[in-house]
Structure formats: C-alpha cells, structure tokens
Amino acid sequence: MTTITAPTTHIGPGAALRHGLALAGRAVTKVRKNPESLLDVTLQPIIFLLLFVYLFGGAIQGSTDAYLQVLLPGLMVQNIAFASLGTGMALNTDISKGVFDRFRSMPIARSAPLVGAVLGDIVRFVVTLTVLFTVATIMGFRVQTDPGRFLIAVLLLIAFGLCLCWVSVWVGMLVKSPQAVPGTLVAFIFPLTFGSNVFVPSQSMPGWLQAWVDINPVTHLTNAARGLLLGGDWVGDAAWAFLWAVVIAGIFFPLALRAYRKRVG
Amino acid sequence: MSYAIEAEGLVKRFGSTVALDGVNLAVPTGKVLGVLGPNGAGKTTAVRVLATLLRADEGWARVGGYDVAKQSTAVRGIIGLTGQYASVDEDLSGTENLVLIGKLLGLSKAAAKVRAAELLAKFELTDAASRSVKTYSGGMRRRTDLAASLVGRPQVLFLDEPTTGLDPHSRNEVWATVRGLVDDGVTVLLTTQYLEEADQLADLITVIDHGKVIAAGTPHELKRRTGGQSMQIRPTVVADIPAVAAILRELTGLDPIIDTDNGVLSTPVDNPLLLSTVVRRLDDAGITADELGLRLPSLDDVFLTLTGRTGSTTPATEGSLA
C-alpha cells in the first residue's frame, strides 16, 4: 500500500500557508458560484455614498462635490471594516457543515481553515472597493494623484481589512449563530468607523471624542487614504494605521485560533 | 498480530449523557470491523474519537500505532473518514471537492486533477463531475464522500453508516468498494445499524449499546455465543401471526422478529425443549404451521438477545430503529 505522503508529524509554516491558500481558493470558488453572497459588500457602499453625499454633503462641506472628494477615501476604510464582519459570519456557518469534519480529519494546519477564510475575503474587499470607486467616479470623484499612490492606498486598505478580520473570526467562533456576529460587533465597529474623521472633521467634536478620534486607526487610515488619493502627507498616518493593524492581528489571531480549537475540539 | 486500530477504556461524556462508557476495540491490520448498534449507541462518537475529531475524556486509542490524542497529525496522515452526514462541500462540484482535497494533501494541481478523475470514474460520477454536489442524489453524495476519503490512499478507513439511506444498487456498490479496499490491504472500521451489512462485510463485529461493548467476535462466534439457537415458525394462515407472536412472547419474554414478507416469526431460544412446548401451545390454539424448527441464530436474533430490542433486518427498513 503506497501513501501519497509519509506520515506527517509536524506541519511547517510553508505547508500551513499552502493549506490556507488552497482553502482560500475554495472560498473564492464559492463566491463565484453564489454571487448573491456579495450583496452586503455591493449594496451598502452605494447606499452610504448616495446617502451621505446628497443628504449631508451640502450641510457638512457646503457642496456635495467637495464632500464627495473627502468622503470617498474614508468610506473606503469604513466599508473595508464592515466587509470584515462577513468573515466571522461565513466561518460560523461553515464550521457547522460536514465538510469541516473532513478538513479536521486531514493532516493540515489547524489554522488553515481560518487563514483560508480570511485570505478568501480579499475578493470581498476588492469588490466593495471597486463598487465604491466606480459609483463615486460616476458621481464625479477624481483621483488627484497617480496610479502608483492609488495602488498603495488599495493595498493598505486590504492589509488593514485582513487584520481586522481576525476580530470577526474570533467573535464568529464564540457566538452560536452567524447573525450574532454583526450584532455583537456593532459595539466595536460603530465607534471605530463613526467615531472617526470619515464623515466630519474632528475639530467640530467635543474634547473627549476628539481624543478618541485622533488615536482611532480608522482616522489614521482615512488620513493616509486621503493623502494618497487627493495629495498631501500620508506616510505618518499610514505607518500608524499599519502599526494598529499589526497590533489588532497580533491580539486577535491567537484569540481566534484558540476559540476555534475550543469550538471544534 | 498487529492492530491497525486499538482502543481501551474510551469514555466520552456530553454533559450528563455518557456517549462512550469504557469502549475497547481492536482491529487487526487489513481486516474489517463492523461496529453494530442502534441509534444513539455511541457509534459516531467512537468514530470521531478514533478519527481525531473528538478527544476522549478517559482511555486511549491508537491508529496505525499513533496515539489519537498525542499524535493526531500522524493519525490524520494515514486515515480516511466518511462521516455519517455528507462531509463534502455542497457548493462545489464533485471534481472541485476532490481536487481541493488532493491539493490539501500536497498533490500538485495536475496530480490532484488526475486523482479526482480516477476516483470519480471509479464511483460512476464522471457525468456529474462538474455539477454542484447540491444537485446530486443521496447515493451520489455518499459516493462522492467515499471518493473524497480515498484521495489520500488511506491505510485505515472509517465509514460511519456508509449505506444508510442508500438504494440497493448504491449499497452494493459501496460494499464492493469496501471489499476492493480490503483486498488492497486497507483496514476498515464501519458502523452500521444493519445486521446484514455487518454479516456481509465484517471479519469482526463489535456490538455496542448505551456506550458499552456488549459483545465482540467474529460473526460466527457471536451467533454461537448468544442465545444458542433460533426458532423459526411459519403459520399456514398469515392471520395467525399475532397469535403465534403472543405465544412466543409469553414463553421467551421477548418480542419475536416478524418477517411479514415471508410470513415467518423467529426468536432466540436457549432451551431446545421449548420447541415441544410451542408445538403443544399451537395445537391447543388450533394453529397449524408450514414450517417449524431450530437453526443457528441470525445476527438479528443475536441483537435481540443482547439488547432486548429488535435490530433493522435489512437496509430497506431504514428508520425502523428510531
């Protein structure tokens, strides 16, 4: 009897990454077959864009055109944060399916199903950014810089989203039903995205709120995205945002992995 | 003799439910063990512990010589598992499922595709290979599942109720596959509620009920050890079956097995002298029988004696235990 591989006793990081990528491929295939699963990351950005620009734009910035320019980079950040909620929901649904038993009975890295789900979500990030950017362009948004800096902004946003996903994965492993993921995370995601300078400048806020807004990673990322898309400084804010992302992942990746192990045995 | 699967004193509790209550198992390399038991006996729990999906609260188990708790990665490297409920991805096609598993097992994309095509052909799934599994019939899903657990050419295969809910054709196919794997030297542990299945496939049978092993041995040994003999009665008039059943119940304290298709009642008996008592009682009741005699018990009788309950006679009577 020949076996494909000699009995594996240890799974190195290279193999773990390969397993994660194979499972990310599965996630992408599933999205391709069920495009309706992208509804949340396509409809919501459009609604937010129309709502804020036409409803509040005049009041906040004096003109809808000017507001659209400063709002779009921030909305990109906000929608990435919201899209990351989907990871925990999808995983929560997925682990109750029989196919997860199969993965767990195979000699693959314990983290692979989680890493696969998170990497697979790059598709959702790209879709939400594309929708947002396309609609904004139709509405009159123009990048003031160059394609190089635009690309840096997109990569920075995706990297941030990938780190933020671990919060949602962690919650997804703790709660019973998938619907409980956004419910639980509202308390986290609202202060993060609305308690920022995405919609209004922090100068108009009371001191205590300003203090939070000024350290909020979403604020830093929004500043960086504005600099990269509209011109101006961005390196400092990008560094802060990146640092935050690494800290978030550093805390929540181990927590998520532990919760996953506990959940699936 | 070397054992591919060994377990001793396995205990698993779920809250106040004791799913496994000190289970011992031993399967020699290259043999088929049938784990037989009614719904809720603990079969799935035992399989999940052996396949490293669940940790036992007490006891130990080794698969291929590796400890399931301490060397789970090594165990996973040599086993294949087909769970009781389909463990393939419904959204993916048959090919996509098998290719994914091949890739996870370290095959190149090309090699994974070749292996997938080979297995899909073997299980007569080639025509449906590119369709989503959710469009498959129950039998096709089961076969896809079985194919998925064979991608890595396992040395030890766990099949949890592999034929439950399958039509006779698919069932025979699964049986043929199991026999083929055994010819290749694979050790198989299969659970079943069907006595016929265990009798057909297994070299060894372990009967469990309420998380405890209540009998173990070869099918022949089991038939000999329990209940001595089986009495068969075929009343001339089918309408007499209930009356005969009542007499047997009164004399043996057990509900007899009634095969309505053939109009035959059977019940395990310890005492051969019971036969004359039965003849006298039938006479008194004015019932004639076309057939009346003793033979070695079937596994049905064994099960009845061991558990006090009737097992499913054939896979066609699915759900009769529920």
Ligand SMILES: Nc1ncnc2c1ncn2[C@@H]1O[C@H](COP(=O)(O)OP(=O)(O)O)[C@@H](O)[C@H]1O
């Ligand atoms: N995850 C679980 N949580 C609680 N009880 C469980 C769980 N899994 C199994 N059980 C209980 O353990 C017993 C054995 O179940 P199981 O191993 O599935 O039996 P079988 O496969 O023989 O039908 C049953 O009483 C069942 O209800």
Ligand SMILES: [Mg+2]
């Ligand atoms: Mg079961």
